[in-house]
Amino acid sequence: MMSCFSETYAEARDKFLSAARGAGAQLTRYALDQGGPDNGELSTDVAFVGPSDARAVLVTISGTHGVEGFFGSATQVEWLARGESSELKGLAALHIHAINPYGFAWLRRTNEDNVDINRNWVGFGTKLPTNADYDELAADLCPPDWSPQAQAQTGARLHAWIKQHDERAFQKAVSEGQWTHPRGLFYGGAGISWSRQTLADILTSNLRRASRVCVLDFHTGLGPYGYAEPIVGRRREDPGFARTRAWIGGAAKSLFGDGSVSVEIKGDGLTAIPDLLPHAQVDTVALECGIRPIDEVALALRADAWLHAYGDPLHTNAKPIKAMIRAAFHCDDPVWQGMAVGQGLAACRAALGGLRDS
DSSP: OOTTOOSSHHHHHHHHHHHHHHTTOEEEEEEEEEEOTTSOEEEEEEEEESOTTOSEEEEEEOOTTGGGHHHHHHHHHHHHHTTGGGGOTTOEEEEEEOSSHHHHHHTOSSOTTSOOGGGOOSOBTBOOOOOHHHHHHHHHHSOSOOSHHHHHHHHHHHHHHHHHSOHHHHHHHHHSOBSSOTTSTTBOOSSOOHHHHHHHHHHHHHOTTOSEEEEEEEEEEEEEETOEEEEESSOTTSHHHHHHHHHHOTTOEETTTSOOSSOOOSSOHHHHHHHHOTTSEEEEEEEEEEOSOHHHHHHHHHHHHHHHHHSOTTSGGGHHHHHHHHHHHOOOOHHHHHHHHHHHHHHHHHHHHHHHHO
16 A cells, blocks of 8 residues: 555544645634544645645545545645645645545545535535436435345346436436435435535635635545546636546546536536635546446445445444445555546646646
């Protein structure tokens, strides 16, 4: 395992804080009123490096989807530990570590309320999006019984649905987002989550003076092994897409109908963050790094949803499920880790290049 990677949230946090102090960063802690599986304290930690009045700022975010946080955390740790801040030259960097600390600590994509933070950026108080296909699949995706027999029966019905439609339609139905099944997958919540509010507070308080911002949000779980696809939160016809692609590279895909490994989703932070900073020109990119085949990822998500809705995540019988979901979203192979962090650092450097050129 590469030294910048960690086995647990607690280890990742310690490495981040140590690297941030070594880089002379200004640290701020946002505590969550929940404990980890070891009853340890949970928090989002923020490291600001560079001039406080910098007009151009690189922002990195790890742990939006909790268990996916190992990749982003390792990239942040490596960036800080390598002394990359010496290349800022008037620019600044804002590193946001574990924006969903509960999911990171408990090895879940979701937060303390089973909310997917990247489906939570919707207008609560207005009519919420609907997802009829998810409603049709809901009972089989997250059944109250996870016995081998139940898995076989629900799995057969899901495969029949896929055969009738196709795999891409199934991915869209499941992961687009839904707001009617609180125990289900990709649940967008019933109100603004702690993580969403905390991220908004961090960005607005630290970027008041910025006129140019590039945001990198690190994810895992989709796509080819070890390849981190850059996904831009703008439509291809939006001038901002071309501006972002100019610095992140020609392999960038739009989140909207561009053949990305991700289907178009609703309530995501990529498209919401620019509205938080109306005074600035903001580019947002998600780096999505693949590990396991998508069917294995889906099974891990279903098992983990059952465990937290109907089982006991602290029971010894939970260990195989936790091992399954960790393997779906993190990899201990040093080759994968080197590929992931290398692309993560390259994206940070590309963003800083884009900030200098703007």
